[in-house]
Structure formats: C-alpha cells, structure tokens
Amino acid sequence: xxxxxxxxxxxxxxLVVEQRIGDTFRIVLPxxxxxxxxxxxxxxxxxxxxxxxxxxxxxxxxxxxxxxxALRTSMSETEQRKDIAILLGLDPAxxxxxxxxxxxxxxxxxxxxxxxxxxxxxxPDLPGGWAWxxxxxxxxxxxxxxxxxTLAGEVASGLRNRSALASLLIAPLxxxxxxxxxxxxxxxxxxxxxxxxxxxxxxxxxxxxxAGVGLSRxxxxxxx
Amino acid sequence: MRRVQxxxxxxxxxxxxxxxxxLTAPLDDLQGEFTAMLYIHVPTLWLxxxxxxxxxxxSIMYLIGKKPRWDRAAExxxxxxxxxxxxxxFTGMVWGQAVWGQAWDxxxxxxATTAVMIFVxxxxxxxxxxxxxxxxxxxxxxxxxxxxVIQVPLVYFSVNLFRTLHQTQSIRPDGSTMDPAxxxxxxxxxxxxxxxxxxxxxxxxxVARLEAARAxxxxxxxxxxxxxxxxxxxxx
Numbered sequence: 001x002x003x004x005x006x007x008x009x010x011x012x013x014x015l016v017v018e019q020r021i022g023d024t025f026r027i028v029l030p031x032x033x034x035x036x037x038x039x040x041x042x043x044x045x046x047x048x049x050x051x052x053x054x055x056x057x058x059x060x061x062x063x064x065x066x067x068x069x070a071l072r073t074s075m076s077e078t079e080q081r082k083d084i085a086i087l088l089g090l091d092p093a094x095x096x097x098x099x100x101x102x103x104x105x106x107x108x109x110x111x112x113x114x115x116x117x118x119x120x121x122x123x124p125d126l127p128g129g130w131a132w133x134x135x136x137x138x139x140x141x142x143x144x145x146x147x148x149x150t151l152a153g154e155v156a157s158g159l160r161n162r163s164a165l166a167s168l169l170i171a172p173l174x175x176x177x178x179x180x181x182x183x184x185x186x187x188x189x190x191x192x193x194x195x196x197x198x199x200x201x202x203x204x205x206x207x208x209x210x211a212g213v214g215l216s217r218x219x220x221x222x223x224x
Numbered sequence: 225m226r227r228v229q230x231x232x233x234x235x236x237x238x239x240x241x242x243x244x245x246x247l248t249a250p251l252d253d254l255q256g257e258f259t260a261m262l263y264i265h266v267p268t269l270w271l272x273x274x275x276x277x278x279x280x281x282x283s284i285m286y287l288i289g290k291k292p293r294w295d296r297a298a299e300x301x302x303x304x305x306x307x308x309x310x311x312x313x314f315t316g317m318v319w320g321q322a323v324w325g326q327a328w329d330x331x332x333x334x335x336a337t338t339a340v341m342i343f344v345x346x347x348x349x350x351x352x353x354x355x356x357x358x359x360x361x362x363x364x365x366x367x368x369x370x371x372x373v374i375q376v377p378l379v380y381f382s383v384n385l386f387r388t389l390h391q392t393q394s395i396r397p398d399g400s401t402m403d404p405a406x407x408x409x410x411x412x413x414x415x416x417x418x419x420x421x422x423x424x425x426x427x428x429x430x431v432a433r434l435e436a437a438r439a440x441x442x443x444x445x446x447x448x449x450x451x452x453x454x455x456x457x458x459x460x
Binding site: 069130149154155156159160161168169171172173175176193196200204207208211215218219221222 | 245287295337340343344347348350351354355360363364366367368370372374375378382385395
C-alpha cells in the first residue's frame with residue numbers, strides 16, 4: 001500500500017472517530033464562541049470600537065482552542081492502538097501525515113466557523129476582498145497547527161502531565177503561524193502586500209512537514 | 225573539573241578586558257552612557273542563538289547516532305541558552321526603559337518573538353524534567369530540540385520583517401554603522417562571553433555525566449535502595 005493510501009486511510013479513521021464523538025463541533029467550538037463572547041463583554045469601555053480587536057481575539061482563541069482540537073486524537077490514543085499500527089506495518093510517516101491531514105481538515109472547519117462568529121459578535125471593519133486571503137491564511141495556519149500538534153502530541157504521549165505539557169510545547173512554536181495569519185488582514189487593511197506573510201506561513205508549514213516526515217520513525221520509537 | 229575552573233578563570237579575565245573596553249569606548253550621541261548596555265545585551269543574545277543552535281545540532285546528532293553525549297550537550301546548551309536569553313532580555317528592558325522610555329512593548333516584534341523563544345526552550349526543559357527514563361527522555365527531547373530551532377531565524381529576522389521599535393542589525397555584510405572602536409569593544413565582549421559560555425557548557429556537561437552515572441548506580445531499586453558497591457562487598 002502506497003504512503004498516500006496509508007495516509008488517507010489513517011485520516012479516514014480519525015475522521016470517522018471524530019464523527020462518532022463529535023468533540024470538535026459539539027464541544028470545543030461552542031466553548032471557543034463563548035470565549036469570544038467573554039472577550040467582547042470584558043473589553044473596557046475605553047476601547048472605542050470593539051471591532052478593532054476582533055481579528056486579534058479571533059487568532060488568539062483560534063490557536064488556543066485549535067490546540068485542543070488538534071491534540072484530541074494524540075491524547076486519547078492507547079498503547080494497544082499504537083501496537084496494532086506497528087504490527088500492521090503502517091509507515092510512521094503515513095501515520096503522521098494522515099493524523100495531520102485529519103486535524104487540519106477539522107481545524108479549517110473549526111476556524112472558518114469561529115471567524116464567522118467573530119464577524120457577527122465584533123463587527124470588524126474588514127478590508128475589501130478579504131474573503132480569499134483570509135480563507136488561505138486560515139487553511140495554512142490550520143495545516144501548520146495540525147502538524148505541530150501531531151508532533152507535540154507524540155512527544156508528550158504517555159506522560160502524566162501530557163495535556164499541559166503538549167500545550168506548553170505548541171503555543172510558543174505556533175507563533176510564526178499566528179504572526180503570518182494575523183498579518184494577512186492587517187496588511188490588507190494598510191494596503192501593504194500580503195505575499196511575505198503567505199510565504200512565512202508556507203515556509204513554516206514546509207519546515208514542519210519536513211520535520212514531521214523526517215522524524216516520524218524516531219518519533220514512533222520515542223513515544224513508546 | 226580542573227579544565228572548567230581554568231576556562232572560568234580565562235572567562236573572568238576576558239570579561240574584565242571586555243568590560244574595560246566597553247567603559248572606555250566612544251558613547252552614542254543620543255544614548256550617552258547607556259551605550260554600555262550594548263556590550264552585554266548583544267553578546268548574550270548572540271550566544272543564546274548559538275546555544276539553541278547547538279541544542280538543535282546535539283538533538284540531530286543524537287537521533288542519528290544515539291550517543292548519550294549529544295543528548296547531554298543539547299540539554300546543557302539549552303539551559304545555558306535560556307540563561308543568556310533571559311539576561312539579554314533583561315538588559316534590553318533596562319536599555320529600552322532608558323532610551324525608548326519603556327521597558328517592554330508588545331507591538332515590537334523582536335521583543336515579542338524573543339520572549340516566545342525563551343518559552344519554547346522552557347518547554348523543552350519542562351519536557352526533560354517530565355520524563356524519568358533517560359533513553360525516552362533523550363529521544364523525545366531530541367525531536368523537540370530539532371523542531372524548536374525554527375524559532376531562532378524568526379527572532380533574528382523579525383527586525384527586518386517588521387518595522388517596529390527595535391533597530392535593525394548595525395553590523396551587516398555591506399559594512400557597519402558603528403564607530404570602529406565600538407565594533408572592537410563589541411567583538412572582544414562577544415569573545416569573552418563565548419569563553420564564559422564554553423566554561424559553563426563544559427561544567428554543565430560534566431554535571432550531566434555525574435548525574436547519568438549516579439542514575440545508573442541506583443536505577444535497579446530506585447532512590448531508596450542502592451546496590452552494594454564492590455568495595456562494600458570486599459569489606460565483608
């Protein structure tokens with residue numbers, strides 16, 4: 001079975017599990033929307049227009065709650081399931097790719113819905129033609145965060161304090177993604193080019209892809 | 225241990241020389257005596273970058289060869305890198321308060337990314353503390369050490385990517401914007417701090433070797449029961 005076929009199979013299994021449990025859209029997403037509402041309520045009256053901070057709040061919450069979505073599979077994986085994957089001869093790179101693709105798909109949907117919620121709650125002043133660049137930024141940030149969370153989830157798997165530790169590992173490493181994604185809308189509002197920020201996102205994603213695929217075998221050994 | 229002591233002595237001499245040059249070098253017209261912060265701030269942050277680079281190198285070499293010495297090098301370098309980065313940020317804050325009128329500005333990309341870089345390596349050290357088994361610890365932290373270095377170029381180039389409060393590089397491939405005497409003082413201080421880094425690195429790896437030896441001695445029964453030493457058996 002080819003690497004791609006194995007990867008899509010891993011992705012399919014992860015998505016089927018998610019469809020049955022429904023953590024992302026039934027629990028984490030409403031929780032993230034509540035966090036958006038808390039921010040809008042807690043914004044001091046001295047801030048003249050709450051819409052000015054809307055996109056910044058969106059990216060902060062998208063990354064922090066997105067980590068929960070992306071880490072969900074890694075955190076709940078049992079030793080037995082890992083053993084079965086190894087006995088079946090599943091390529092570790094395919095496992096990394098499949099898991100990341102599933103998380104990226106969920107994160108893209110999660111962030112897209114959260115962005116719509118932010119627009120409704122904060123009514124930000126979006127620049128003209130924002131839809132495609134924002135969609136692309138969300139997609140690239142979701143892909144990067146998914147790969148980062150897959151790597152961190154494996155590194156912290158089996159440890160007593162794995163949830164807190166994995167979050168500590170991901171949050172600072174996700175900064176290039178946050179900067180790149182948040183600056184896309186910022187640059188459009190200021191009539192500056194967005195290419196450099198898209199390139200930053202693509203470079204970070206490629207670096208994580210190379211690291212994830214290249215380190216997948218040692219990662220499999222290390223997580224046991 | 226003797227070599228570490230000699231290195232520390234050389235570092236102390238070099239830092240004294242560097243300090244003298246820093247205090248006698250020409251002052252910047254606008255910054256006055258606070259120019260002297262340059263000779264601590266820049267070397268410490270440069271060495272933090274170097275330290276995190278060595279952590280990445282040690283991590284990659286461990287993944288390739290599984291030699292424990294590379295893991296010890298990565299750990300020692302990360303610890304010293306965090307120390308130098310914290311000193312660099314602190315001196316930067318003092319300098320910023322004096323020159324910009326504020327110690328910290330979240331809108332400044334260099335400050336924000338440097339703070340985040342420190343947290344990346346605090347996470348690396350936290351991961352190491354969380355895993356008791358030395359082999360598992362070495363393997364997992366090697367993976368993180370390899371990925372974490374992605375932050376270093378972002379911090380370095382943040383002043384070029386964003387036009388914010390922090391100035392861009394003063395020494396560039398096309399020349400320097402600094403007085404030659406200031407460049408000499410800066411280079412001497414970079415060398416002095418590098419010697420200090422080498423001494424601390426040697427000392428920390430020495431301690432790590434002792435820790436590894438001790439862990440091997442007590443591993444079978446944990447900390448409460450130690451296996452009998454050869455000398456104790458002979459005494460009986």
